[in-house]
Amino acid sequence: MKLFSNLHNLWMRKPTFVNIDVTYSCPLNCITCTRGGNITYENELTLEEYVKIFRALRDWNVHEAAFVGGEPFIKKEIFSILKSSLDHGIHPKPVSNGFLINKNTIAELRQIGVKSITLSLNSLNPSIHDLTRGRSGSYQKIMDSLPLLLKNGIEVIIMTVLLKQNIKTIPELIEWAKKRGVQIQFQIFVSPEFMFYAYSNESAFNQGNMDFDKDWLMKSPYWIQNIKDFQRVMDTIIFLKETKKYPINNPIKQLQYFKIYYQTPNKILNFKCKVGNNNLSIDPYGNVRLCFAMPPVGNVRKTDLHDIWTSTEAEITRRNIAKCTLNCKLMQCNY
Numbered sequence: 001m002k003l004f005s006n007l008h009n010l011w012m013r014k015p016t017f018v019n020i021d022v023t024y025s026c027p028l029n030c031i032t033c034t035r036g037g038n039i040t041y042e043n044e045l046t047l048e049e050y051v052k053i054f055r056a057l058r059d060w061n062v063h064e065a066a067f068v069g070g071e072p073f074i075k076k077e078i079f080s081i082l083k084s085s086l087d088h089g090i091h092p093k094p095v096s097n098g099f100l101i102n103k104n105t106i107a108e109l110r111q112i113g114v115k116s117i118t119l120s121l122n123s124l125n126p127s128i129h130d131l132t133r134g135r136s137g138s139y140q141k142i143m144d145s146l147p148l149l150l151k152n153g154i155e156v157i158i159m160t161v162l163l164k165q166n167i168k169t170i171p172e173l174i175e176w177a178k179k180r181g182v183q184i185q186f187q188i189f190v191s192p193e194f195m196f197y198a199y200s201n202e203s204a205f206n207q208g209n210m211d212f213d214k215d216w217l218m219k220s221p222y223w224i225q226n227i228k229d230f231q232r233v234m235d236t237i238i239f240l241k242e243t244k245k246y247p248i249n250n251p252i253k254q255l256q257y258f259k260i261y262y263q264t265p266n267k268i269l270n271f272k273c274k275v276g277n278n279n280l281s282i283d284p285y286g287n288v289r290l291c292f293a294m295p296p297v298g299n300v301r302k303t304d305l306h307d308i309w310t311s312t313e314a315e316i317t318r319r320n321i322a323k324c325t326l327n328c329k330l331m332q333c334n335y
C-alpha cells in the first residue's frame, strides 16, 4: 500500500513554480552575496536552450517563473528570454537590483507584457542601502525606476534582507511601501558561503555544500546582535500585517519563525523543507537543482527536463531534503 502511495505521489507530482538563474554576473557587490563584481561568465544557456526549457514547462502547465541571478538585466538576451517565456504561457517574474532598469528597459518590459517585478531594496536610508549593496548610486537607481515601473502598470514587490545595518529602518520602509501600493517581503540573512557556493567555487558547480561553518552568521558584522531591538521590529511587522492588513507578503507563521532564527540560527525547527516537491531551479549552465545547496539532479543540456524531474537522483535528493534540518527552509523562495 505504501509503495502504491509513493508511486502515486511521484506520478502526480509536477513543478508549479520554477526559479531560473539566467546569469551569475552582476554590477553590484552586495555584502551578503558572492555573485557581484561585474564578472562575465561564458557558456551560459542560450535563447534556443531556454525555448526548449519553456516547452517542457508548458507541458507541465507551469504558469510562472522567477528570473533571477546574478542580475537578470545584465544578460544580453534577457528580453527575448522573457518574451519567449510569456509566449509559452509562463509569466516571467524578474528579481532585480534595479541598477540597469531605466526608461528604455521599462518600455521593453511593458511591450513584452511583463506584469510584475521584484526589486531588492534594503533601506530607505541611501547610505544603508548602498552600503549593503556594495555600490553607491544603487539606491538612487531604484528610486528612479520604481515610480516609472508603477506608472507603466508593472506591479512592484520589494524584497528586503533583514540585517544589523537596516533593521531599525524597517518600519519606515513598510510605511513607504504601503503608501506607494507596493508589496514588501522579508528575507532572512543566510550565510553566503553556503547559499552561493556553486558560484563562489567554480569547480563546485556539480557539488553541493552542506559542509559549511554553521557559526559564520553569528560572527558576521551584518548579523543582528541586539535581539531585543530585532524582536520589537518583528512585533511591529507582525502587527502591521495581522491587524492593519499591510501588504507584507510573508505569512505570519514565517515571521514568527524569523524571531527564533535570529535568536538561534542553528536551532532545529520542527517543520519540513518543501523544496523539490513542486518547484525546481535551473542555473545559467543548465544544472537543475531541487535544493540550491545540494548537488544538481541533472542538466538540461544532456537530459530532458521531465526525465530529470522523475529521475532516481531527484528522488534521492527529495529524501535528503525531507531529512534536512537547516533553516534556509525559512527563505521566501522555499517557504
Ligand SMILES: C[S@@+](CC[C@H](N)C(=O)[O-])C[C@H]1O[C@@H](n2cnc3c(N)ncnc32)[C@H](O)[C@@H]1O
Pocket: 026, 030, 032, 033, 035, 068, 069, 070, 071, 072, 095, 096, 097, 118, 119, 120, 159, 160, 161, 187, 188, 189, 190, 191, 192, 195
Ligand atoms: C541573489 S539576488 C539575485 C537577483 C538580483 N541581483 C537582486 O539582488 O535582486 C536575489 C535576492 O537574494 C537576496 N540576498 C542576497 N544575499 C543574501 C543572503 N546572504 N541571504 C538571503 N538573501 C540574500 C538579495 O537581496 C535579493 O533580494
Ligand code: SF4
Pocket: 026, 027, 028, 029, 030, 033, 034, 035, 036, 037, 069, 070, 071, 097, 133
Ligand atoms: S544580491 Fe543580487 S545585486 Fe547583490 S551581488 Fe548578489 S546578485 Fe548582485
Ligand code: SF4
Pocket: 273, 274, 275, 291, 292, 293, 294, 320, 321, 322, 324, 325, 326, 327, 328, 329, 334
Ligand atoms: S532547508 Fe531546504 S533549501 Fe535549505 S539546505 Fe535544507 S533542503 Fe535545501
